[in-house]
Amino acid sequence: MENLTPASRRQFLKLSGLAGAASFLSSSAAVASASTAGRGAEHSSGQAKNVIFLVVDGLSNGTVGLAHHWKLRHQQTPLNWMQLFEREDLQRAYQDTASASSPVTDSSAAASSWGCGQRIDNGAVNVDAAGESLKPIFSYAKEAGKATGLVTTCRVTHATPAGFAANVPERNMEDEIAQQYLEREVDVILGGGARHFTQKREDGSVIQYIPRFVDKGYTYVRNRTELTEAAAGQGPLIGLFAKSHIPYAIDRENQQPREDTPSLVDMFRVALARLDRAKDGFVLQVEGGRVDHAGHANDAGAILHEFLEFDACIPLALEYIDAHPDTMLVITTDHGTAGCQLNGAGAGYKDSGPALDRINQLKYSFEWLHSRLMEAKKFDPKYVKMAFGIDATPEQAAIVQRAIKAKAKYLSGAFIEAFGAQLQAMTAVGWTSGNHTSECVELFAFGPGSETVPAFVRNYELFGILTKSLGIQTS
Structure with missing residues (x-):
């Protein structure tokens, strides 16, 4: 490809982008719809029935470059992330990710800014510095009659999903977060973290939360096979596929024999199938959470494959909004992690x-x-x-x-x-470190309400944009 003219290269990327996305959807026709439908259309306006919020945790800009060039080299197709720029209905923004306590946020403060509409201190989940709990977006959505869903490759009680649904002064209070999911009746819960749904009390007693979910009408699934079967069902759904976080994509891909653990794409697909039946719409957060973990570890193989798995969710989201134009889609990250970069290597950088x-x-x-x-x-x-x-x-x-x-x-x-x-x-x-970074990050928006996203947006401003798009009153 390096020998192609610029015009030929653009044509090659355009064509190969459609072919490359095919492996992530059920047919090439679906890919064509996801890649081309909506192009030429003006930005949607009016009220959204649904919101899909796709977040990849800890995505440094350099991780995108690494994955982009790897995919071009090995699959002859650009990232789905890159193909977003080709859609004429795209509203693109640059997002300031700071928290109330630092220009470098943690995930709980970042997700809470989206979830409650104001910046809070690192470490808290929708609780301000004075100890006041701030009503999260899922509570507003439920009051408006909408279904809610959380999908993640982390523990479902981890910081980012909790930011849309829970209130705790410390993000590590994951037992309490699990209890709040039950009390607040989050309709779809898929990810890891089974350990927080069996809780041992100080008096030695044990509380099993899964039976309580089942008593409330939830279907409980524990592996990919059961999850796939649940796609055709109705009612609330909880799936816990690991004691802690779901194993990294690179490990699931290479482990022999392969365990019956769902991918992020598997979980996203089933969540959409279940929530699509909600008469008054839904709000769904989907997190590729372990990009952040791989960044903290400075693990190049893990971070590459985690982001590629998240990227595979994008065609599913585009296919859904093209078939459901009353759906707002947001794709972003909460912060960068570790400054991952593919660097120049060798004379003239020819070894990169x-x-x-x-x-x-x-x-x-x-x-x-x-x-x-x-x-x-x-x-x-x-x-x-x-x-x-x-x-x-x-x-x-x-x-x-x-x-x-x-x-x-x-x-x-x-x-x-x-x-x-x-x-x-x-x-x-x-890598620059093993820590989070202060870098501003990309945000992509589509559908009703996307036209109100400013070119430069502060993370806490998204709450008002989302609720206004949904027609939800918050005051």
Whole structure:
């Protein structure tokens, strides 16, 4: 492709974009609809019946570039994220992500800004500095007769989903968040976090929340097979597919035999099928949550495949809004994480392309490797070879063994110390830190109400845009 003229390259990308999206939908006709329907149309105005809010947690701008060039090189098609720019009904904005307590937000403050309409301190979920609980958007939606849904690859009680539905002064109060989901009757709940739905009290008693959901009419599913069967059903749905977070996409793709764990696309598809039956509409948040986790770990293989999985949700969302023009769609991130970048490598940077081939040596995440080594209770070079395609030196082995012996909560720090320079030379992927960043981020909006999104938007302003689009009174 590097030998094509600029005009030929544009035509190639346009055509290959349609072909590449086909693997994510059931037919090429559906892809054509998702990619072309609505083009030439003016921005929708009026009231929205539904809102779909797609959020990829912790997406640094450089992660988009890494995934974009990887996909062009290996699948000869641009990201669906990039193809959004071709739609004439796109309202594009740049989003300021700060919290009340810092220019660098955490996920609970960021999601709460969307969920309640004002900035709060890092660590809280819809609770202000004075301790006052602020009514979240799902509560308003329920009062308006709308169904609500949360889909995530994290624990469903984690910060981002909680920001639309819960009130707690500390984001780690996930047992309380699970209880609030039951009390507030969130209609669709899909993700990880089963551990927070069986709660042991100080007096030794155990509360099982899943039976309480079932008593309220929820269908409960535990794997991909049961989830797929639930798509045709009606009524509220809860699916918990892991004790904690759902395993990384790279691990699910390469694990043999494959576990019966749904992908984000699987969960999104079923959530839409169930919520589509809501007579008065719905508000659905879908989170690709583990891009953030991979960024914190500086795990290049994991972050690439997590974002690619989120990207695969975009055609489903576009297909839905093209068939349901009364639906507002927002696609964004809450903040950047770790400053992931594909860097220039080699003379004239000519090694950056081959580095995109070598990144394919990474078959498992740092998290997978951590689990294998901690189970073995000692360093085993075969697992490093399986995960990274690297033959560990005695010096590298010693670094990791010390962390294993110390029973480190996470071995990612030891992996970076031992293998970080080698992995960066191999993949050309670099990092600014293991923390969140203050970067402003992309926001895409479509459908009724999208025309009211300003070109530069502060995160807390989205609450008013969403509720106004839905015709919901908040004061």
